[in-house]
Amino acid sequence: MFHTISYLKQGNTRQYRAYKAIKQLNILKDLMDYTPILCGTIPIGVDVKDSDLDIILEVNDFNHFKTRIIKLYGEHEAFTIKQIRIRDTPVIKTNFHYSGFEFELFGQAKPVHKQYAYLHMIIEYHLLKEMPKLREKVIHLKRQGMKTEPAFCEILGIKGDPYERLIEIGIEKGIIEWKTL
Structure with a gap:
């Protein structure tokens, strides 16, 4: 069910707005090589006012990914990108605002269905x-x-x-x- 975002079209108002923002940004197509999946609270309807749109990705080359992300989203409001370690795993994390949502892109060298x-x-x-x-x-x-x-x-x-x-x-x-x- 969560491998596409079509379910958001029939969801609550916030889910529908999220669907439109993701489609307008074209983020799932732009990042198709990284097997993007929307995760977090909005897909399952336990979001609150400040909940972001979490998109997880399988990223094996952080430098190439960073260059691509900066080119695609670097001009968006509150854009940040950083590399950190979570549970001893290198991670690259990008945040920015678009269409009333904070987007968080979370990449690690692991298939998305195992994250x-x-x-x-x-x-x-x-x-x-x-x-x-x-x-x-x-x-x-x-x-x-x-x-x-x-x-x-x-x-x-x-x-x-x-x-x-x-x-x-x-x-x-x-x-x-x-x-x-």
Whole structure:
């Protein structure tokens, strides 16, 4: 379901606006070589006012990617690009504003369907389907400033690192497979 953004056309008002912004920017086509996938809170409907559009990418050559991103989006408001390490993995991250949204492009040398952002979204989507009342509780905690994964774990009474524990929950429930990682 999440490998295209067509589902956003039938979504809520914010999802439809996100669909239009992504299409106008042509970002999924421009970055097709990196297998872009929209992840995060907007696709699964637990976004709040400040939620951004997270697009994850498989990037193996950071220098080439950086040059391309600067050329494509460097003129947009609040443009930044930086290389960091997350969980001992090199990452390149770009942020900018377009059409009322903050975009965050998140690239690492890993297939997108194995990245935590994608896996968390899939797991959270299934949890929301399984427990519909969870949605409002997550949104409530997010409005208080809590990040998504910690909000899910707080509500579900899950202790430990929320990013790792959600993966474990996904494996336990059969939502994802260990070999996916």
